[in-house]
Amino acid sequence: MNKTVFDQMNETVYHEQLENGLNVYILPKAGFNKTYVTFTTNYGSIDNDFIPQGENEFIHVPDGIAHFLEHKMFEKEHGDVFQEFSSQGASANAFTSFTRTAYLFSATSNIKENTETLLNFVQAPYFTEQTVEKEKGIIGQEIRMYDDNPDWRVYFGLIENLYKQHPVKIDIAGTVESIADITKDHLYTCYETFYHPGNMSLFIVGPVDPDDMMELVRRNQASKEFPEPFPVERRFPDEPSEAAEKHRSLHMSVNTSKCEVGLKMPVSDKTGTEKLKEELAAGLLLEILFGKSAKFYEKSYNEGLIDDTFGFDYTGERGVSFAIVGGDTDEPEKLSERIKAQLMESKEGQHITEESFSRARKKKIGALLRAFNSPEFIANQFTRYQFNGLNLFETVPVLEAMKMEDVISFARTMIQEEGFSSCFILPKESA
Amino acid sequence: MEASQEQSFNQPGCTVHVIETEKYKTNTVIVKMRSRLDRETVTMRALLPHVLQSGTENAPSATAFRTALDELYGAHFFVDSAKKGDDHVLTFTIEVANEKYLHGASDLFDQALNVMSDVLFRPYLKEAVFPDSTVKQEKRSLQQRIRSIYDDKTRYASVKLVEEMYKEDPYALPAGGLLEQVEPISPQSLYHYYKKTLAEDTIDIFVIGNVDPQNAAAKIESYFPFEKRSKSLKPKNTSVQVEDIRVIHEKQDLNQGKLNIGCRTSIRYADPQFAALQVFNGVFGGFAHSKLFMNVREKESLAYYAASRLDSHKGFLMMLAGIDQKNYDKTVKIMKEQLNEVKEGNISDLEMDQTKALLKNQLKESADTARGMVELKYHNIAAGVDRPIDELIQAIDAVTKEETAAAAKTVVVDTVYFLSGKEEQG
CATH class of the missing domain: 3.30.830.10 (Metalloenzyme, LuxS/M16 peptidase-like)
Structure with a gap:
């Protein structure tokens, strides 16, 4: 475990890259009640053209899939992970951006249990045709909510103007039409490719003991099997330097x-x-x-x-x-x-x-x-x-x-x- | 819970609360001014803080003022106008860097106090009133702010529900003011109102940061020379009997319908049953494990958001969901059914445990930010109770299912408001 002290900011960050490739960072914050933990993959809405793990050919996936996957991670065979976090006094959430998908919780108690829950649920995908279909209704309403929001419309309208080819122009949630095409197989393909620990980071900030927390993460990760870390090959179209539409x-x-x-x-x-x-x-x-x-x-x-x-x-x-x-x-x-x-x-x-x-x-x-x-x-x-x-x-x-x-x-x-x-x-x- | 040192000082015209803590890299000063919500003054009151931050004797224009803040290492200054039950609260906040994290800065806290004092006591005047040009610009901005509520449909639906439900009650007044009242405001009338509000409002000043309480309180006394005032505001509890449920439909060209259902309860923040009401709201619609989320969203896929919110100073509870128009009847039915479930005591041990755990977590997390700590404290001040967070946490822990159901039984549906979207969406 490496320790870096940032004198001027009066902060210390502990870091270790585990054998499976996961980067773990811990920043102890004395005096705070809350611990905040994020588990983030370097994968967002723009990563829609890539070589799936273990294959050789590029594939192109439906718009909005990274966000769809984020929603579906919370559902398991035994129910909803929110329930488990709630029982442990944690408030859980997730978000998808252009380049990242983050899962997180904040809590003032049961920090170790909640950290285990976070690691375990993100590392155990469970997708079925039935649950994928059910989610289309919910995300459909999320998309419609944004469709009525003028700030969101002007923001994405402008990005669509700026970029001719680059997938940044695609709305993060996709469209009602594009998510209709998403299947459980798509979700597994994206998951296997981008949710390898080597493509992810865990960040823990709060009133924690860094040695204890690092040991917990080490043990949790050592108990699971992953393929060897591999670099993800993404492909982006050539983008002209001028704006696509004035x-x-x-x-x-x-x-x-x-x-x-x-x-x-x-x-x-x-x-x-x-x-x-x-x-x-x-x-x-x-x-x-x-x-x-x-x-x-x-x-x-x-x-x-x-x-x-x-x-x-x-x-x-x-x-x-x-x-x-x-x-x-x-x-x-x-x-x-x-x-x-x-x-x-x-x-x-x-x-x-x-x-x-x-x-x-x-x-x-x-x-x-x-x-x-x-x-x-x-x-x-x-x-x-x-x-x-x-x-x-x-x-x-x-x-x-x-x-x-x-x-x-x-x-x-x-x-x-x-x-x-x-x-x-x-x-x-x-x- | 991490104890932060807190002391209160009664000073002429105001109460000063100092929270001493080392956990922030900034120091914060928050001034809260409270008076009754009143149709006669609501719009002037919404306008006032914006005019005050548009120029002081030391920085006689908005640009000069903003420049001075930038020079103070980007001191963050902002104003807010909000309702607290039947009261109208103006909040002035300044947050400034603690110089120990910077090279070559000093005295930032004193300078920040001086800026706040300038804003409240030494506004830039022309011919002994606010400059006409400033008042005009800020009136225009205020009109724009009020008009734009219409553009955010989720917010618009909440505002409309409250307006409809509290027709005869000042609570219907928006803290941001009424459009038709903006134009007649003159520099003279606003200045008179400013003098009156400065002399009569109930004022609380909060200092949060790495400061010595005695020293900070003494500084506040010299920087903020408020006049003594005769009385401070006490909570006013009015309650209304609901007769029939009112149903209001409004149509706009939208993709998604916004369903907001308003309810009344007789329980208020200061009441002993408040903890039970909070547990009820958590079981019912406050969280992702709550009945509304589980039944409207997870089981039926009807909505992305489905929740309930509580204004405990008024006894107002709102259920809300964004849905397709064709699912209106079904959603209203599920929401009412779920309310009845809690009233009948159909609550699992798990729901109780989860709700209590999350309510306690929320309270403890709030205490991690300067603003959160102030808001927690101000709930007590506005409601006229002295209930420390630890006590509230104990009370939440002690709530039984029977008490939760009893709290639910005080909740009565009053008004159903639906802002509907297009017909053909499916």
């Missing part, structure tokens, strides 16, 4: 229009600290250009063009890198043009000053410290960073060492006119 408008039963502008950016081959710097530069750039203390925000707010729903976000995952900026507005066209202009001007070196840079950096550092109060943030983000070859605990020192030039050079190389697209939600006439 614009789309969706009409919904809403009072307020929404405008989101997307910027598709080149995917660099950087790794480690350099990659982390790049991701941080993206965040700093957006904060400098669009944050609440930026001139852009003041001007647009005072003119009534935006309100406090205005925001921005950067996503960097396997094979994708994009920024999204926007919010509610009465004049989507005007807001969209102004956001693009602001980004293009920053490419030419405008707006990024020592003053705005240092302020954005301070804000980011403060936000990170706040986030480190949260066991959920630590476990989920640490795992995301680890799957991308980065270290979450390096973020504060790396930020402290960053220079304005890093942001200027990011803007110059990553912002391309051809990468822009916009998506609007507009009120339906006489709904």
Whole structure:
């Protein structure tokens, strides 16, 4: 077991990679009541074209399958795993993102029993035709719920505009039609390929004894049989650098229009600290250009063009890198043009000053410290960073060492006119 | 449970609560101002905090204010307007980094107190009232916020149910204000309301972090010179007899129907039966092992979400599910049947154990965040009881099936609200 102390953050992380390939991380948090544990596979909605474990040919699986699999893991021959967690006083959940599927619980008692339950249920798939069919009704309602949600529609509408081929454009839950094709055999194929311990991480954060917990995990894993760890071969289609569609408008039963502008950016081959710097530069750039203390925000707010729903976000995952900026507005066209202009001007070196840079950096550092109060943030983000070859605990020192030039050079190389697209939600006439 | 040191101080015009703990990398100050929900003032009250955070004497515009926060290592400042039973609570929060984790920062906690004090006591004024331009902008933002409730259909359905069910009761008022009342507000009327609310509200200030309680309380006293006030707000318990169940259908162009059923109970937060009511809600619809989730979702595949929620300060319970329109009758029937199951005491030992374990877990987990600790404490303050978490946990442990069924029997269905989607979905 390796121990790494992050002095500045006053945190210690224990790590061990087990023989079966599983990475286990433990971060003791004194003073907390709650222990939070995530068991995550490096497998999400975009991993839909791959060579199944033990075979030689690529296969393509139905949209929404990673999320469907997440739902079905909870059902076992003897019933629902939620019941077991409830009996042990744990609150359990799961989520699927573009690149990860995470199973988790939080509890203030029976931490060892709950950790065993988590490991055991994720490592014992049980799918039948009957239970798969039943789940289609439930997930169908989940999809319809999102279909009525304008924030979700504008977000996925925009990603669909940005990407021509890449599976990031597919809604994580799929569609009612695509999940209709899912069978139990699909689920087993995906499970055998992506749920090998070598493709997974366990993260434990809370008031725990690291030696005890590591021994528990070691013993649990040693009692199970797995094939040798193997690298998973995924395939992604070639993606052009320009946005697939420049614009789309969706009409919904809403009072307020929404405008989101997307910027598709080149995917660099950087790794480690350099990659982390790049991701941080993206965040700093957006904060400098669009944050609440930026001139852009003041001007647009005072003119009534935006309100406090205005925001921005950067996503960097396997094979994708994009920024999204926007919010509610009465004049989507005007807001969209102004956001693009602001980004293009920053490419030419405008707006990024020592003053705005240092302020954005301070804000980011403060936000990170706040986030480190949260066991959920630590476990989920640490795992995301680890799957991308980065270290979450390096973020504060790396930020402290960053220079304005890093942001200027990011803007110059990553912002391309051809990468822009916009998506609007507009009120339906006489709904 | 991890004990955190907590002390309260009665100071002029407010009560100060200091929770000393080393577990966070930030320090937090939360100011809560409480008065009765009132149709006359609800919209001004919703607007006020947004105007206050739009400029102070030291930072005379929203941008100057936000810049000052960024310079304070991104101090997180936010305002909220919410209902607590029949009361309307404004919350001002500032969370600032503890400088011991940073290079070259100092005095951040004092500076944060100063920012909060500026917002409450030294707003930027023009001609002795709030600037006209600020009030206009914030009125526009407020109108936009109120209008956008319509766009989030799950939320809209809950808001509509409450509006319909509490027609003659101030509880129907949305804490975010009423659209038609926004326009007439003037800088003068808002400023008068500000002065009045500052002088009369019941105020609680919470400090959470690595601070010395005596020292923090002394600082609060010097930064927050509230005037003494004659009385503090006591809980008001009104109860209503339900006669017939009202049924309301609304149609919009939607994919999914939103079913929300409102119920009343006579049990309130301060009552001795509160623990039993909580256990009832857990058995019935609070969790993934609850009867609503198991029967509406897992057995019948009718919904993705199927749950119940409780506002124990009002005695209001809501069941909710997102369903296809054609399954309306079936879902309502199952929900009512499940309520009757609990009333008749058809509760397994397992359901009792699971519910108690999760309720206790929720309480302990809440105490892990600064905001959670404040909310737990504020429940007691607003309800006028002094029931420490440990005591509530013991009370939950002691609840029997009979008491759970008895609590369920106080729950009466009042209004069924259904926002329906398209016909052809299946």
